[in-house]
Amino acid sequence: MNAELKTTAGPPDYLAPVFAQYPIEVVTAEGVWLHTRDGRRILDLYGGHAVAALGYGHPGWTRAIESQARSLSFQSNAVPLDVRVRAATRLIRFANLGFDSVFFVNSGAEANENALKMAFRLTGRREVVALEGSFHGRTAGAGAVTWGAAEKWYGYPSTPFDVRFTSRSDAGALATSITAATAAVIAEPVQGVGGALDLGAPFLAALARRCAEVGALLIFDEVQCGMGRTGAPFAANLYGVTPDMITTAKALGNGLPCAALLMSPRVSAAVKLDALGTTFGGGPLACAAIEAVIEAIETEDLLANVRRVAAYIRDTCIVGPVTAHQGAGFLTGLRTRIPAKAVQAALLERNILTGTSSDPAVLRLLPPYILEEAHVDLLRSALVDLG
Numbered sequence: 001m002n003a004e005l006k007t008t009a010g011p012p013d014y015l016a017p018v019f020a021q022y023p024i025e026v027v028t029a030e031g032v033w034l035h036t037r038d039g040r041r042i043l044d045l046y047g048g049h050a051v052a053a054l055g056y057g058h059p060g061w062t063r064a065i066e067s068q069a070r071s072l073s074f075q076s077n078a079v080p081l082d083v084r085v086r087a088a089t090r091l092i093r094f095a096n097l098g099f100d101s102v103f104f105v106n107s108g109a110e111a112n113e114n115a116l117k118m119a120f121r122l123t124g125r126r127e128v129v130a131l132e133g134s135f136h137g138r139t140a141g142a143g144a145v146t147w148g149a150a151e152k153w154y155g156y157p158s159t160p161f162d163v164r165f166t167s168r169s170d171a172g173a174l175a176t177s178i179t180a181a182t183a184a185v186i187a188e189p190v191q192g193v194g195g196a197l198d199l200g201a202p203f204l205a206a207l208a209r210r211c212a213e214v215g216a217l218l219i220f221d222e223v224q225c226g227m228g229r230t231g232a233p234f235a236a237n238l239y240g241v242t243p244d245m246i247t248t249a250k251a252l253g254n255g256l257p258c259a260a261l262l263m264s265p266r267v268s269a270a271v272k273l274d275a276l277g278t279t280f281g282g283g284p285l286a287c288a289a290i291e292a293v294i295e296a297i298e299t300e301d302l303l304a305n306v307r308r309v310a311a312y313i314r315d316t317c318i319v320g321p322v323t324a325h326q327g328a329g330f331l332t333g334l335r336t337r338i339p340a341k342a343v344q345a346a347l348l349e350r351n352i353l354t355g356t357s358s359d360p361a362v363l364r365l366l367p368p369y370i371l372e373e374a375h376v377d378l379l380r381s382a383l384v385d386l387g
């Protein structure tokens, strides 16, 4: 049980060695199951870092991409496309938060960069407040508001704007950290990398109140917790707190790289011609994927499934090395009494793939929304077996 996932040694593959590698080689996948080259069948409770919302080989998603690839594989944003309008309309309606425009980009970090840019433009201020434990991406702006990046990997000589970090739990501290100098507050309503940690409705409401008091914009980074992962369209819906902007990615395309910035009317009003830009964002394949993801979530009632099966995990999996549950929906944290990495490695030996987080005592689960109770029973048995 004390094994940890290690970087695999082997012949050179010419890939920059920046990612620790799981000791498995996945060659195909279907539903919630991964198949490895050496013949193992592994239950995927990590979903490719929260991406595989519909699982693998979803027929509607596959058909949508195949058909879009045949009819029109690419045109830039300079050319109006029906599939792009359909994806934007579906996304705005899915969110149901009163937003009125979408800017499609390619990654979570890029969505956050553009959200921050809109906040600077609207307020004319130059400081951003972010939360302890946050993760917002690896680019200059998104990395600047990521907790601990400066010490670990930031790499740029300075941040492009002023950043202040505040507590993720102490609402009393917000009055001093969020001021008339704050352009934006950026927060993950349920922190992902920070440990599947749910900030909760009272804290998020206090954040929104303080932003309104000082005229700062509130950005919810729902790159990981959005697009149905909490069992609601967005965590903003779940907690009843509507920010000025939401960024989302990961589950949005179910594996087709894409991301989106959703804007309230106040923010949309400040978007001018040429203010933002991208080559690949909003491409037809990505938009076909987005449309298919929302279609599947809605027609297969997947939000209800997430809520039901997440509750089942909470009710049945506090066993073996697990002492408590945190997070929301399928952004689940299982608190462990021994290092989570050791539990992760032991589960993988039993053909269950899970994730960890920056909290060494939290095992992070980000399963596909099609997960069933019978799959959770396999996790429970494995955890019991670990003792």
Ligand SMILES: Cc1ncc(COP(=O)(O)O)c(C=O)c1O
Pocket (backbone or CB within 6 Å): 049, 106, 107, 108, 109, 110, 112, 135, 136, 137, 138, 188, 192, 193, 221, 222, 223, 224, 225, 249, 250
């Ligand atoms: C909450 C959150 N924001 C932003 C990002 C960055 O997204 P990307 O890797 O697509 O740039 C991530 C990635 O893990 C994330 O979890």
